[in-house]
Amino acid sequence: MQVIEADVIIVGAGGAGLRTAIAVAEADPKLSIALLSKVYPMRSHTCAAEGGAAGVIKSNDNLEYHFHDTVSGGDWLTDQDAVDLFVNEIPKELLRMEHWGCPWSRETSGNVAVRPFGGMKIMRTWFAADKTGFHMLHTLFQTSIKYPSVKRFDEYYTVDLLTDDGACYGCTAIEMRTGQMRQFRGKAIVICSGGAGKIFPFTTNGAVKTGDGMAMAYRAGVPLKDMEFVQYHPTGLPGSGILLTEACRGEGGYLLNKDGYRYLQDYGLGPETPTPVLKAMELGPRDQLSQAFWHEQKKGRTIPTKWGDVVHLDLRHLGEKKIDERLPLIRELSAKYVDSDPVTTLVPVRPVVHYMMGGIHTDIHAATPLNGLYAAGECACVSINGANRLGSNSLGELLVFGARAGRGAAEYAKKGLTAPSERLDALAADSEARVKAWFQRTQATDRVPDLKKRLTTAMEDGCGIYRDEATIKAACDIIVDVRERFKNVALEDKSSVYNTDLYQTLEMDAMIEVAQTVAVSALERRESRGAHQRLDHVKRDDEAFLKHSMAHYNPNGEPRIDYLDVVITKSKPAERVYGARAGGQSAA
Amino acid sequence: MSERTIELEVLRYRPEQDQEPFFQTYKVPCEEEWVVLDALNYVKEEMDRTLSYRWSCHMFVCGSCGMMIDGEPKLACKAFLKDYPTGKIRVEPLSNFPIERDLVVVLDDFVEKLESVKPYIIPKEERTVEQGEYLQTPAQLKAFKQYTLCINCLCCYAVCPQYGLDESFVGPAALALAHRYNMDSRDLGRAARDDVVAAAEGIWHCSFVGACSQVCPKDVDPAGAIQQAKFAHGIDYLTSFLPGGKR
Numbered sequence: 089m090q091v092i093e094a095d096v097i098i099v100g101a102g103g104a105g106l107r108t109a110i111a112v113a114e115a116d117p118k119l120s121i122a123l124l125s126k127v128y129p130m131r132s133h134t135c136a137a138e139g140g141a142a143g144v145i146k147s148n149d150n151l152e153y154h155f156h157d158t159v160s161g162g163d164w165l166t167d168q169d170a171v172d173l174f175v176n177e178i179p180k181e182l183l184r185m186e187h188w189g190c191p192w193s194r195e196t197s198g199n200v201a202v203r204p205f206g207g208m209k210i211m212r213t214w215f216a217a218d219k220t221g222f223h224m225l226h227t228l229f230q231t232s233i234k235y236p237s238v239k240r241f242d243e244y245y246t247v248d249l250l251t252d253d254g255a256c257y258g259c260t261a262i263e264m265r266t267g268q269m270r271q272f273r274g275k276a277i278v279i280c281s282g283g284a285g286k287i288f289p290f291t292t293n294g295a296v297k298t299g300d301g302m303a304m305a306y307r308a309g310v311p312l313k314d315m316e317f318v319q320y321h322p323t324g325l326p327g328s329g330i331l332l333t334e335a336c337r338g339e340g341g342y343l344l345n346k347d348g349y350r351y352l353q354d355y356g357l358g359p360e361t362p363t364p365v366l367k368a369m370e371l372g373p374r375d376q377l378s379q380a381f382w383h384e385q386k387k388g389r390t391i392p393t394k395w396g397d398v399v400h401l402d403l404r405h406l407g408e409k410k411i412d413e414r415l416p417l418i419r420e421l422s423a424k425y426v427d428s429d430p431v432t433t434l435v436p437v438r439p440v441v442h443y444m445m446g447g448i449h450t451d452i453h454a455a456t457p458l459n460g461l462y463a464a465g466e467c468a469c470v471s472i473n474g475a476n477r478l479g480s481n482s483l484g485e486l487l488v489f490g491a492r493a494g495r496g497a498a499e500y501a502k503k504g505l506t507a508p509s510e511r512l513d514a515l516a517a518d519s520e521a522r523v524k525a526w527f528q529r530t531q532a533t534d535r536v537p538d539l540k541k542r543l544t545t546a547m548e549d550g551c552g553i554y555r556d557e558a559t560i561k562a563a564c565d566i567i568v569d570v571r572e573r574f575k576n577v578a579l580e581d582k583s584s585v586y587n588t589d590l591y592q593t594l595e596m597d598a599m600i601e602v603a604q605t606v607a608v609s610a611l612e613r614r615e616s617r618g619a620h621q622r623l624d625h626v627k628r629d630d631e632a633f634l635k636h637s638m639a640h641y642n643p644n645g646e647p648r649i650d651y652l653d654v655v656i657t658k659s660k661p662a663e664r665v666y667g668a669r670a671g672g673q674s675a676a
Numbered sequence: 677m678s679e680r681t682i683e684l685e686v687l688r689y690r691p692e693q694d695q696e697p698f699f700q701t702y703k704v705p706c707e708e709e710w711v712v713l714d715a716l717n718y719v720k721e722e723m724d725r726t727l728s729y730r731w732s733c734h735m736f737v738c739g740s741c742g743m744m745i746d747g748e749p750k751l752a753c754k755a756f757l758k759d760y761p762t763g764k765i766r767v768e769p770l771s772n773f774p775i776e777r778d779l780v781v782v783l784d785d786f787v788e789k790l791e792s793v794k795p796y797i798i799p800k801e802e803r804t805v806e807q808g809e810y811l812q813t814p815a816q817l818k819a820f821k822q823y824t825l826c827i828n829c830l831c832c833y834a835v836c837p838q839y840g841l842d843e844s845f846v847g848p849a850a851l852a853l854a855h856r857y858n859m860d861s862r863d864l865g866r867a868a869r870d871d872v873v874a875a876a877e878g879i880w881h882c883s884f885v886g887a888c889s890q891v892c893p894k895d896v897d898p899a900g901a902i903q904q905a906k907f908a909h910g911i912d913y914l915t916s917f918l919p920g921g922k923r
Contacts, residue, residue, distance in 0.1 A: 189862065294733040295733075537721035580726060581725050586780050
């Protein structure tokens with residue numbers, strides 16, 4: 089097997105991976121960097137982020153406000169030391185993006201403009217129309233080309249980490265064009281592989297988001313933290329699950345039930361006002377808005393469609409000019425996919441799985457407990473998002489912690505630690521054998537697409553917006569069954585060149601691992617907090633559960649769960665307050 | 677739910693076993709609202725695990741699923757079945773690129789070209805983070821914004837007659853990207869990009885057929901960018917004869 093050496097190996101070339109690569113190159117241009125991704129960088133799912141990235145820049149704002157919004161938004165499950173440095177570093181990161189050419193929307197003065205976002209007390213969300221993630225991704229990708237030490241390995245599918253005696257020394261990856269496996273040896277490894285929304289049937293996430301990196305780290309012994317916290321975005325298009333950004337509501341959009349009533353006022357978010365008020369009504373946090381939909385549905389006040397129940401997003405009063413300037417993609421997607429031009433028509437929407445708050449356990453330096461292994465972006469859990477991420481904090485997160493991972497990995501790589509090459513060769517051979525085994529199986533009694541449907545349906549039924557012991561247990565049982573039946577799968581495509589049957593099978597393997605950590609962590613958390621709502625344990629229980637869930641890999645069965653204390657520095661857990669009592673200013 | 681059956685004729689080519697590309701027809705039960713990508717996903721999940729194609733976002737922004745649909749380069753996620761009333765749709769890999777396998781084409785040439793135009797800010801004045809942002813008015817932003825919208829789907833290369841004849845042509849998307857940075861008020865890199873942009877294989881190779889702009893799913897207008905760049909070079913040439921001009 090061909091061996092490729094680099095000082096720092098980065099798995100994933102989306103926003104976090106590219107930011108990491110640039111940070112390594114800037115820390116020390118002599119360090120060689122291998123940037124691996126199963127897709128070309130510009131295909132990464134960062135491109136689909138729409139609304140913006142929050143960072144304190146305006147004179148009416150301050151870091152404390154952003155800190156408190158984030159901590160209470162996360163229902164106090166955030167680590168406050170991490171949030172502190174996050175809010176402090178993000179404005180500088182966003183300015184760097186500006187210097188690198190990101191086409192931020194501007195005020196007439198030429199300064200960057202900001203827009204209101206859910207759960208934020210002050211307008212602080214930087215944006216590039218409604219394609220912020222797309223522009224950030226392309227800016228990072230194009231800027232990365234400036235650094236000769238960044239060597240990309242586009243369309244390489246990473247299979248396993250190479251670990252020995254508590255440290256990570258590289259990975260195996262398949263060159264998708266040839267089907268050949270390569271052994272990548274590095275002195276530090278960073279995982280930036282994104283989230284795992286595809287473990288649910290109805291998601292805003294693209295096909296690539298199958299949790300590969302999470303599963304890889306988990307199998308290598310790194311715990312996955314707070315996996316039960318899955319964010320439902322309140323406004324997805326029915327059928328396709330396409331995201332309609334929170335900025336629709338930031339710009340003044342309404343959510344209406346079947347009676348044309350702005351129902352959020354019934355759920356502690358009111359009173360209704362004609363123009364948006366920060367932290368109130370449609371600018372409440374995502375978890376509470378998605379939960380409000382669930383209640384409206386129970387009350388029979390949603391609108392049935394062939395794609396399931398919906399409510400309506402009303403943007404008509406914003407007018408064509410504002411919609412075209414601020415929300416052009418939203419207009420295009422709504423018109424094409426549901427035949428509803430938001431300038432003149434109500435747009436049907438429903439909650440949709442969007443983001444994993446949980447992920448690979450890291451400290452504030454983006455380091456995992458495995459020496460030499462780092463993680464950043466959605467695949468990681470630092471944690472700044474706690475039980476519910478605020479909209480426009482994730483694009484900031486991938487910059488701040490991507491940069492931190494890059495600097496940390498560069499420093500660590502200089503130690504020059506390696507493992508004996510025979511040991512790495514043996515590990516790589518095991519990894520190759522695991523892949524080859526898929527080709528050797530002949531008698532298939534199960535198919536990946538069928539198992540995927542079974543798994544994702546179980547996740548939606550058992551780990552949706554509201555959960556209880558019975559539904560979660562049912563999901564756990566189905567996952568065990570799917571895992572068992574997955575052993576009976578065989579590849580129908582035995583070829584080497586761009587074999588997507590193989591990659592979808594390997595992705596399924598990862599999805600089973602990740603889904604199981606979500607379900608088992610959800611079962612064990614017997615309280616309701618943020619995005620994890622239990623019908624059988626309706627209250628938040630700080631006594632027992634002001635703790636991070638840590639799911640540890642168990643080769644013989646379901647993950648073992650234990651708990652880690654949350655870091656509390658200056659904000660004692662309290663009630664989350666939105667609506668009139670939050671005292672938010674007008675965002676008109 | 678209303679269904680209709682589509683005959684999807686897909687170009688297949690697996691280099692390890694096929695002597696040459698051939699069409700394979702799938703009869704796909706489709707929902708009325710589907711796009712061509714949904715039909716391909718149905719084939720992949722229910723009919724034939726061996727079909728390969730690229731896709732991810734399903735919302736016109738990742739650029740993965742550019743392919744020829746009834747002879748026109750389109751995003752498969754933006755090609756709605758209702759726009760193909762005959763019920764027969766032919767799907768092929770993007771023209772003008774080597775086929776890697778099935779609907780997957782080799783992108784190396786484009787990626788090299790994109791990298792060659794120095795697609796990053798070469799600053800007018802270095803600025804530290806402490807100095808804050810470069811001021812850029814909405815009008816200055818508008819001067820280049822359209823050219824930032826390219827998703828690298830390569831529909832423009834698939835339809836470009838010049839690129840089809842001579843692949844040394846830098847091509848629409850890469851030239852539009854160079855123009856995007858040249859027009860950015862924060863940038864002073866035009867001279868550095870001219871090695872590639874103003875070379876024989878650059879803007880002067882474009883015969884202004886304008887097909888690239890017609891097929892662009894994001895309305896980037898690469899042909900317009902190339903025309904603007906040619907015009908800017910024309911002005912440079914003429915002013916070089918003025919007193920103090922740089923000849």
